[in-house]
Amino acid sequence: MIRWVLALALSVLALPLGAQDSMPPAPYAYNQLDDPRLEAEASALMHTLRCLKCQSQSIADSDAPMAGDMRHQVRSRILAGESPEQIRIWLIARYGDYVSYEPEVSSTTWPLFAIPVLVILIVAGVLLRRLGKRRSDDDEGAAA
Amino acid sequence: MRSRLALWIPLALFAFFAGLAAYMLTQPKQQFVESTMIGQPLPAFALDPAFSGLPGAAKADFTGKPKLLNIWASWCLPCIAEAPQLEALQAQGVEIIGIALRDRPEDVANFLGKYGNPYRRIGSDKISEVQLAIGSSGVPETFVIDAKGVIRYQHIGDIRAGDVPLLLEELEKAQ
Numbered sequence: 001m002i003r004w005v006l007a008l009a010l011s012v013l014a015l016p017l018g019a020q021d022s023m024p025p026a027p028y029a030y031n032q033l034d035d036p037r038l039e040a041e042a043s044a045l046m047h048t049l050r051c052l053k054c055q056s057q058s059i060a061d062s063d064a065p066m067a068g069d070m071r072h073q074v075r076s077r078i079l080a081g082e083s084p085e086q087i088r089i090w091l092i093a094r095y096g097d098y099v100s101y102e103p104e105v106s107s108t109t110w111p112l113f114a115i116p117v118l119v120i121l122i123v124a125g126v127l128l129r130r131l132g133k134r135r136s137d138d139d140e141g142a143a144a
Numbered sequence: 145m146r147s148r149l150a151l152w153i154p155l156a157l158f159a160f161f162a163g164l165a166a167y168m169l170t171q172p173k174q175q176f177v178e179s180t181m182i183g184q185p186l187p188a189f190a191l192d193p194a195f196s197g198l199p200g201a202a203k204a205d206f207t208g209k210p211k212l213l214n215i216w217a218s219w220c221l222p223c224i225a226e227a228p229q230l231e232a233l234q235a236q237g238v239e240i241i242g243i244a245l246r247d248r249p250e251d252v253a254n255f256l257g258k259y260g261n262p263y264r265r266i267g268s269d270k271i272s273e274v275q276l277a278i279g280s281s282g283v284p285e286t287f288v289i290d291a292k293g294v295i296r297y298q299h300i301g302d303i304r305a306g307d308v309p310l311l312l313e314e315l316e317k318a319q
Contacts, residue, residue: 021219023246026271052177052281065246066281069272094279096180 021065028075029068042075045084048101049074049091058101176300179279179287186213186293187277191267194244195252201241201267206293210318212238212311213287214263215275217245218255220283226302230262233308238315242266243274245283286311290318 033039046060051067059067059074070091077087091099097106105113190202206213214230216223234240242263244252252266269275278287278295288297288311297314299307 021217021246023248023270055177066272066275069246070276072271073273073276091276092180093184094179094181094276095177095281098177 023065025065025068026072028072028079030071031075033075033079038078039075041084042071042078045078045087046071046074049088050099050101052095052099177281178300179281179295179298181279181295182298184295186289186295187274189267189274189277191243191269191274194242194247194266194268195249195256197253197256197261198263199265201243201265203293205241205265206289206291208291209239210288210290210296210315212240212315213243213278213289214240214284215243215245215269215280215286216284217247218251219247220245222302223255223284224259225304226284227259227262229303229305229308231260232305233303233311234262236312238312239264243269245269245272245275288314288318 033042043060047058049059049070051057051059051062051064051070053064053066054062057067059070074087077090078084082090088100088102092104097104097109103109103112186203186206188203190204191200193200205211212233216226230240240262242265244266247268247270249268252268256263267274275281280287280298282300284302286299286303287295288299290296296318297311299311303311
């Protein structure tokens, strides 16, 4: 039984290795930038970018070769003086806002931002009317 | 009576969202991330030759007529399945420029020796820089680039025999 489970586990583990290369990673895939301030900027950005090969992880969390190459792009662009937002925009221009975990207001996502505001306004309106009514009732009660 | 009906609204809303969630769970997951660079000019790049047998690839090579840009790798298994279709396209006069991803010269030469060489040029992209610059997210992927260097079409995954006419049509459209 245990042997079967082990064999099954190993076969699952062995699958992804078949489709990967043996090249050394890009220079900044696993190496941090020397300047801690720049590295912090890069790291914050990398946690909000989606790994395209392993779609439920950020590129900071993934060991996929492509995630390593994306980290290299982020770090080398930060080092070259680009701002994190510029890099995010560069990637969104290539992969759509899917690549970014940071919520953006766009033609498809605006209801997500608009509806809560609308609901709060409606609730505030209803509350004001009810409270206002009760107060005027109280006033009338006091006057009577 | 009207207020009695209104009581059911939250339950109806809940049932609607539960139904929507159940339906979406049965739908197949969209696995591919499409490039949003279609209609955009190819970013500037110049890659070294992937092996000694062919020249490297640069943006400047995409002039004269529409060409295919094929992103592949010797370690990619679907690329083996795709090789005969690329040769069929080349036999029809299509010019194919390859980009070998994270690959070694000896592996590239070995692959071409085994599965045929449909390429005019192959650039070596060791750190996926060109792949990221054109919005590609896997291997193999094939792009139709027109004579002005504008990206016109993206084919994700290996080219099957049935995709060959489609790519020829897209190349024709890009004229």
